[in-house]
Amino acid sequence: MIERIEEALAKYWGYDGFLPLQKQAIERVVQGKDSIVVLPTGGGKSLCFQAPAVLLPGLTIVVSPLIALMKDQVDALSECGVTAARIDSSQSPPEQEEVIARIRAQTLKLLYVAPERLVSQSFLNVVQQATVSSIAIDEAHCVSMWGHDFRPEYRQLGMLKQRLPNVPIGAYTATATAKVRADIAEQLHLDNPEPLVGSFDRTNLIYKVRQRTDRIKQVCEVLDRHRGESGVVYCIRRKDVDTLCTELNARGYKTAPYHAGMSAEGRQESQDSFIKDKVDTIVATIAFGMGIDKSNVRYVIHTGMPKSLEHYQQESGRAGRDGLEAECALFHSGGDYGTWKSLMRDMSPEAHEIALAKLKEMYSYCTGGTCRHKVLLRYFGQDLEKTDCGACDICLGEVDCVANSLEIAQKILSCVLRLGQRFGGSYTALVLVGSREQRILESGHDALSTYGLLSEHSKQIVHDWIEQLVGQDCLDKAGEYNVLHLTEKGLRVLKGQEQPRLLAPTRKAAKRSKAAQDSWEGVDEGLFEALRAMRRTLADRKRVPAYVVLGDRALRELARQRPATLEALLDIKGIGEKKRRQYGETILATLQEYCDTHGLDVSG
Ligand code: ADP
Ligand code: MG
Ligand code: ZN
Numbered sequence: 037m038i039e040r041i042e043e044a045l046a047k048y049w050g051y052d053g054f055l056p057l058q059k060q061a062i063e064r065v066v067q068g069k070d071s072i073v074v075l076p077t078g079g080g081k082s083l084c085f086q087a088p089a090v091l092l093p094g095l096t097i098v099v100s101p102l103i104a105l106m107k108d109q110v111d112a113l114s115e116c117g118v119t120a121a122r123i124d125s126s127q128s129p130p131e132q133e134e135v136i137a138r139i140r141a142q143t144l145k146l147l148y149v150a151p152e153r154l155v156s157q158s159f160l161n162v163v164q165q166a167t168v169s170s171i172a173i174d175e176a177h178c179v180s181m182w183g184h185d186f187r188p189e190y191r192q193l194g195m196l197k198q199r200l201p202n203v204p205i206g207a208y209t210a211t212a213t214a215k216v217r218a219d220i221a222e223q224l225h226l227d228n229p230e231p232l233v234g235s236f237d238r239t240n241l242i243y244k245v246r247q248r249t250d251r252i253k254q255v256c257e258v259l260d261r262h263r264g265e266s267g268v269v270y271c272i273r274r275k276d277v278d279t280l281c282t283e284l285n286a287r288g289y290k291t292a293p294y295h296a297g298m299s300a301e302g303r304q305e306s307q308d309s310f311i312k313d314k315v316d317t318i319v320a321t322i323a324f325g326m327g328i329d330k331s332n333v334r335y336v337i338h339t340g341m342p343k344s345l346e347h348y349q350q351e352s353g354r355a356g357r358d359g360l361e362a363e364c365a366l367f368h369s370g371g372d373y374g375t376w377k378s379l380m381r382d383m384s385p386e387a388h389e390i391a392l393a394k395l396k397e398m399y400s401y402c403t404g405g406t407c408r409h410k411v412l413l414r415y416f417g418q419d420l421e422k423t424d425c426g427a428c429d430i431c432l433g434e435v436d437c438v439a440n441s442l443e444i445a446q447k448i449l450s451c452v453l454r455l456g457q458r459f460g461g462s463y464t465a466l467v468l469v470g471s472r473e474q475r476i477l478e479s480g481h482d483a484l485s486t487y488g489l490l491s492e493h494s495k496q497i498v499h500d501w502i503e504q505l506v507g508q509d510c511l512d513k514a515g516e517y518n519v520l521h522l523t524e525k526g527l528r529v530l531k532g533q534e535q536p537r538l539l540a541p542t543r544k545a546a547k548r549s550k551a552a553q554d555s556w557e558g559v560d561e562g563l564f565e566a567l568r569a570m571r572r573t574l575a576d577r578k579r580v581p582a583y584v585v586l587g588d589r590a591l592r593e594l595a596r597q598r599p600a601t602l603e604a605l606l607d608i609k610g611i612g613e614k615k616r617r618q619y620g621e622t623i624l625a626t627l628q629e630y631c632d633t634h635g636l637d638v639s640g
Pocket of ligand 3: 406407408409410424425426427428429430431432
């Protein structure tokens with residue numbers, strides 16, 4: 037059989053061999069077994085279901101989330117001489133009828149379809165009368181709430197096992213943690229799928245993480261290292277795309293913007309000029325990238341923290357597809373965490389919990405002192421064999437560590453031991469900084485020899501260090517309460533046989549007070565400025581000082597919550613019945629206008 041597959045490979049695709057795991061994946065389909073195939077972007081997943089489709093007698097159905105992706109693949113297959121078609125809502129009814137006729141006539145090898153169509157009764161009737169040799173679910177992480185791109189319509193695919201019981205199902209994805217993998221198998225009712233998982237380490241990517249101090253300056257520094265080369269700069273918000281793009285062009289860089297608030301033509305134009313190398317840099321929101329296959333992207337810059345490590349892996353992964361060295365720089369600030377949190381507030385409780393857990397993991401990547409390759413790989417359930425990757429800021433020694441890392445680590449580790457390895461990070465940090473909190477005094481932990489050993493540092497910093505020691509495998513967390521205990525490596529550090537790395541607290545983080553952080557958390561500063569202008573007008577009209585109209589706190593609250601109704605205005609501290617009556621309409625109009633022009637939503 038494998039010879040026939042190799043023949044087909046050469047005949048239709050002109051390939052003379054397999055990429056890693058393709059052969060195993062193809063064999064499983066040909067043998068009629070269910071499978072989960074996890075390969076990084078560019079790993080060659082399509083061939084894993086396309087090659088068997090050519091060899092097997094009947095029809096292979098491919099489920100795909102986007103019409104654009106379906107169209108590309110069908111075009112590519114037709115180019116190769118494989119009979120393939122798609123059926124989707126962009127086609128006219130006669131076009132769709134024609135595809136159905138081809139299914140009935142059994143002349144097709146591959147059919148691309150969206151999940152909601154495949155599970156519709158009328159379509160299943162057609163399919164059940166044809167010989168279906170296998171079903172391929174592309175971008176299969178979409179079935180899982182734990183993935184980064186959950187699509188409810190993918191959930192319904194769970195019925196396929198029952199409706200087409202003898203047809204093997206293959207699930208294909210680039211980003212799957214063990215959790216997502218298990219969820220895919222469960223949701224799709226796969227029969228003993230034995231996942232095939234490729235290596236996710238992108239050894240040619242150099243990861244760097246910095247606190248964002250001066251966005252334009254930091255971005256320019258990276259661009260200057262890559263003069264004339266192609267790259268992507270990601271921003272969290274559309275308005276940041278527009279301003280950054282303008283600023284960069286004014287400084288002589290060749291960039292084009294891309295976000296979902298632009299017209300389709302505008303986006304197409306930006307994308308084309310990037311692909312055709314007429315501009316070097318695309319400045320974009322994460323709307324940019326899906327289906328873009330430019331192989332010579334030399335840098336991907338994030339000007340804010342992404343909301344999950346999956347997103348980060350995917351977006352930064354667009355660099356260096358050609359296998360050559362590329363730089364992935366990430367600039368983050370504490371405020372990014374708040375921005376994402378405020379964008380998450382309308383989620384269902386279940387989804388919210390998941391999103392928050394992912395956000396925390398992303399945050400600890402940014403603030404951690406562990407090799408970036410190692411953390412990313414570990415997130416996807418893999419281990420980095422090397423202790424020094426030579427391709428991240430940590431291993432390259434570019435981040436500042438505290439000079440006495442070993443001593444501090446030993447203090448922390450011995451405190452964990454003194455506490456009987458029965459407490460979590462937060463409590464341990466309190467003991468180390470010598471907190472007078474009731475629960476500590478009550479349990480007599482102020483009498484421990486390690487009590488107050490790190491009293492010259494803040495609780496937050498000590499807690500960060502504890503997390504960094506967890507990241508470096510010196511401590512482990514267990515159970516529901518994340519109780520800390522020492523690992524083998526931790527014991528070696530305690531004996532001074534191994535050197536851990538603890539990051540020096542950045543001046544900025546140390547200086548910014550909790551209060552300032554809180555009051556700006558999740559506030560759209562542009563909107564705040566717009567509201568301030570509105571306040572000025574109202575105040576001028578009434579000839580009163582601005583703060584009499586509305587306080588800054590109320591403005592920030594408005595810019596944070598973006599209420600959409602007069603009703604909701606009353607929830608803002610500083611707006612009572614009277615102010616609502618006087619200014620309500622004006623406030624709502626200002627909010628609405630800003631949101632419309634900046635691609636934000638007012639809350640419902
Ligand atoms: P994925 O879906 O995993 O991101 P694709 O299926 O789109 O990856 O394939 C990525 C690239 O690898 C494509 O350009 C494809 O033509 C190429 N490719 C796939 N299999 C092989 C092979 N066996 N030999 C050479 N190139 C291959
Ligand atoms: Mg693919
Ligand atoms: Zn490293």
